[in-house]
Amino acid sequence: MxxxxxxxxxxxxxxxxxxxxxxxxxxxxxxxxxxxxxxxxxxxxxxxxxxxxxxxxxxxxxxxxxxxxxxxxxxxxxxxxxxxxxxxxxxxxxEVRMPSELTDIVKCANPKCITNNEPMRTRFRVLDKELGIIQCHYCNREVTLDQVKLL
Ligand SMILES: [Zn+2]
Known part of the structure; x- marks a missing residue:
């Protein structure tokens, strides 16, 4: 065998x-x-x-x-x-499920966003789970998940 x-x-x-x-x-x-x-x-x-x-x-x-x-x-x-x-x-x-909020994983695409200028956690609301659209809690910049940079 x-x-x-x-x-x-x-x-x-x-x-x-x-x-x-x-x-x-x-x-x-x-x-x-x-x-x-x-x-x-x-x-x-x-x-x-x-x-x-x-x-x-x-x-x-x-x-x-x-x-x-x-x-x-x-x-x-x-x-x-x-x-x-x-x-x-x-x-x-x-199964992995898209949460309603992403904390400290994704970098904000807005260079002027406070999260890019202060040592702090990032926070994003997930606006559309199907399309993968998320929005920064601090500056409201919207990005799609295929464009984001991970921290
Ligand atoms: Zn931001």
């Missing part, structure tokens, strides 16, 4: 973020602040995927993100799969 390949070790408890486009992996790492995590983080980069060709996967042990944290991912990777693992079992699958 051929042993199945296990490129990334199984997780006892924690969160698995799967089907990340490989070119977005490091943005996801930054967005979830995985560099400051105290628990083990396993990253699989450029793994084979039937669905995507190449994909990346992140496993974070003993960490359960809030919906608010996970929904921020919708800016860069709306189609990832999120699995909550308890005792080696998938107890919950979640």
């Amino acid at each position: 051929k042993r199945q390949e296990m490129p990334v070790a199984a997780l006892q408890n924690g969160t698995v973020i799967d089907h990340i486009p490989s070119n977005k992996l490091f943005q996801v790492v930054n967005l979830l602040h995985l560099d400051t995590m105290k628990t083990p983080v396993t990253i699989g980069y450029n793994l084979k995927s039937k669905k995507m060709g190449k994909k990346s996967i992140i496993k974070v042990a003993d960490k359960f993100f809030s919906d608010e944290e996970l929904n921020q991912l919708s800016v860069i990777t709306p189609n990832v799969t999120l699995c909550i693992i308890r005792d080696y079992d998938v107890v919950e699958k979640k």
